[in-house]
Amino acid sequence: MLYIVEMFSDMVGDIIAAIPSVLAAIIVILIGYAIGIVVGNAVNKLVEKLGIERNFDKTTTGQSFKNAGLDLSNFIGGVTKAFITILAIILAIQILNVGGTIGTYLTTIADYLPRLLGGILLIVFGTVLVDFLSSFIGRMIKPMFPEAKIEIADMLKNLLMIGLVAFVLALALDLMLLSGDLIYPLIIGFVIIGAGISLTDGLIKSINDDHAEFKGVAGYAKFVLYSIFLIIGAGAIFATFPGVTTIIANVSWAFAIALAIMLIPIAYAMAKKMSKET
Structure with missing residues (x-):
């Protein structure tokens, strides 16, 4: 009985001793939150008055923000x-100085929060910078191409944007400690798919402009190229999963055979058309 009383007394003593730290931590959080509101509102007004938001809204990222109901x-x-x-x-967590497993978890979470915020900021402002750089370089290289080939400049600009966005995402995920064997293949796969679609659109349009006779099979060619890049991208995305690569390889073979069979009547029709023209 005496042992229980002593244990209860020690527990009450620990609670009483912790009260000042708890109160101090709560006060720190409340003060920090209040300061955050004041400073955040001040920064909000400053961004509006400087006109940064108007210029930002003209970018692709700015349009995405507006569509999502956000403003800079x-x-x-x-x-x-x-x-x-x-x-x-x-x-506040440092003031509490909580020990044991809970303290370790709290410290880990507190250490990770700046990384999470930094990663989000890197993605947002990185995409803004990417949009600016790709648009700037796109305007620089446009005069290098004739008017009829202007889509090539747009294609190169899109490819640059895709690559830079992938780079920014990789940096942000590294900062947030979310990189790994699953993340990088995912980024690479989407880069392959995005770059493939951009390349396909640019090339097909360029060929159509130079060779009007190609328009009859342009849709088929676009479908084939889209499918190829989708399969390659899917293979890159799921490369780390055991057995998936073999499945994708088998699907690719089946797809190639199906496309070859589909190509026979198209090739026959084109040959017949060319023979009539000659």
Whole structure:
């Protein structure tokens, strides 16, 4: 009985001793949250007055923001508020000085929050920079091509944008500690698919402009190229899964045979048309 009383007394003593730290941590979080609101609103107004938002809305990323019901000033203000609040939470956890497993988890979460916020910021502002760079370089290379081949410049610009977006995503995921054997193949696969679609559109349009007789099979050619890049991209995405590569290889063979069979009547029709023209 005496042991239970002593244990209860020690527990009450620990709780009483922890009250100042808990109160201090709560006060720090509340103050940090209040400061975050004030500073976030100030940054929001500053972005609006500087006209940054108007220029941002003209970019592709800005249009995506508007379609999602977001605007740059509110986003930057919210990020500023979140950053200050995160700093307050980290400081509060340090004040609490919680030990044991719970303390380790809290410290790990507190250490990860800046990485998460930094990754999100890197993705958002990185895509803005990518849009600016690709548009700028696209305008630079357009004069290098004749008017009839302007789609090649657009294709190169799109390829550059796809590559830079993939680079930004890789950096952001590394920062957020989310990179790994599953993430990189996913990025590579989507890059292959996106680049393949862009290449296909540009090449087919260029060939159609130069060779009007090709228009009859342009749709078929586009379908074939789309399918090839989709299969390659899917193979890259699922490359780390055991057995999937073999399945994709078998599907590719079946698809190739089907396309070859489909090509026979098209080749016959084209040959017949060419013989009539000659």
